[in-house]
Amino acid sequence: MKFEVTILGSSSATPVYNRNPTAQLLNCNEKFYLIDCGEGTQQQLIRFGIKANKIDFVFISHLHGDHYFGLIGLLSSLHLNGRIKPMKIFGPPALEEILALQFQHSETVIRYPIEFVATQADKPVQIFENADLTVETIILNHRIPCTGFKFVQKKRLRKLIIERLEADRVPVEYYPLLKRGADLDLPDGSTLLNADYTTDSERPRTYCYCSDTLMDERYFESIKGADLLYHEATFLQDMLERANQTHHTTALQAGQVAIATGAVKLLIGHFSSRYKALPPLLDEARTVFENTELALEGNTYSVP
Ligand SMILES: [Zn+2]
Ligand SMILES: [Zn+2]
Secondary structure (H helix, E strand, O other), rough: OEEEEEEEOOEOOEEEEOOOOOOEEEEEOOOOEEEEEEOOOHHHHOOOOOOHEEEEEEEEOOHHHHHOOOOHHHHHHHHHOOOOOOOEEEEEEHHHHHHHHHHOOOOOOOOEEEEEOOOOOOOEEEEEEEEEEEEEEEEEEOOOOOOEEEEEEOOOEEEOOHHHHHHOOOOHHHHHHHOOOEEEEEOOOOOOOOHEEEEEEOOOEEEEOOOOOOHHHHHHHHHHOOOOEEEEOOOOHHHHHHHHHOOOHHHHHHHHHHHHHOOOOOEEEEEEEOOOOOOHHHHHHHOOOOOOOOOOOOOOOEEO
């Protein structure tokens, strides 16, 4: 099953050096989840050949503009392009009001249903579930209420070994039970052992998105054991004081978070405009956590 994230924007605060503000697109089993939607996200989708109408879920971490200024434009374009299927948006309570005000004053009546779910930044809770995954909030420590999002794949059914089932003429009506892991007692008194006819499904994987935050042990439990951890790394460690003042993290700290929480792989992003070249941020994070990559726009990272 596909479980991968494409970076649409990795800049903090303002667009600079061809870097756009934060946005990511998660593909889980060909369902598309937009995570944050900075200004220019629509253009980035076009640039990377992704159809915006494939997105059915939007998750907004907080109300700093670099994380949601692209949303009204995206929603409006979908309306103009004739979308009719619903869109589900998760974000801070005031986002609903902000969107409503923008639609109201442009006298836009969006022709597709928008279902808004308000997130709360006080304790981590599950906010979404479908057949493929669950989504929980991660409570971050930023200047305004801010949540990250933890996407956890569901355990899949066991895989059938079709050749063996056919060779032994096992009736197809038993297949669903076998997929669920059951041994089968047949009418003739014999037993079919599940292990002979199925193999284990893929291990469920986890993607954690840690948007703007101070490094804070209080959210470590939430992101423990992430297969892929995205963590902001706005500054280098020599700017720690500035990072603390603005409630951001350094690249070194992002590496420390990855180690402390047992991540498999770390992706860093939300780069300050003071860094034209990004390799120093990567090098710094790698001094503590080797399996780190830069969140580069247009790149797709599979959850390992
Ligand atoms: Zn930001
Ligand atoms: Zn912010």
